[in-house]
Amino acid sequence: MNVEFINPFLSSLMNVLSTMAQTQLKPSKPMMKKSEVAKGDVSGLIGMVGPQTKGSLSISFDEELALTIMERMLGERPDSINEEVTDMVGEITNMVAGGAKNLLGEKGYEFDMATPIVVSGNNHTITHKCDGPKVLMPFNSDAGLAHIEVCFDKL
């Protein structure tokens, strides 16, 4: 899996949060070790299937960041991770995968997206089970951490 395949997901996430929630994410160092895991309090997950490959995407947020994004989008801050927050995380996951799908389609990589799933629970961990290398990228922001992880079966 090369950078050409991963960068569209990272730029799509930064673009979605900047546009929708005026939140700037700063990429940290990508982690490619097998032992590293994506952690968060609320995560959006989506499967992707194409003729050349298949894979999965997850975007995990600290609770503080998820609530701040809600506040910036809707003007009101929920007390905790409720159904509105999980709806928002599912929608962001859809938009990030959709944005990456468009960018990759221009390069000749096609895939279709499944429907998103949202997981909530303090400090859960996520493991993508696919054959190819995984890229796990942590992001900093003024309101907390986000992690994105992308994995595709070997091309």
Next chain:
Amino acid sequence: MNVEFINPFLSSLMNVLSTMAQTQLKPSKPMMKKSEVAKGDVSGLIGMVGPQTKGSLSISFDEELALTIMERMLGERPDSINEEVTDMVGEITNMVAGGAKNLLGEKGYEFDMATPIVVSGNNHTITHKCDGPKVLMPFNSDAGLAHIEVCFDKL
């Protein structure tokens, strides 16, 4: 979404656990209320994409049941949910979706599967974000609870 579309997932899960781990799951009453959520300590999730529809599947296990399945499959019981356990949960998720795919293919419903994702974390909850009705089915066993949830966009 009709029973014809859901039953293959339930029978596939019961079949996989009975064959691989000599564990009999007893279905409880299905829950279709929007407020019910799938809970567990370790869950396997997979996206599905077909020409007619797309959707997602999750299978959640209590820790006690996941560890017992490992013991029955491999003869040794891990102390906690480690990478071997998440590998096993990912594999079971793949097999259950694959079994349902075969059964549904015979009826003319085709879909492809993405790669599985495994979530671990005490008592996490899972919400499938799709347009169609969801079916959440709890199972009892001699070693603890499992929940399966299936959701497809409106056919």
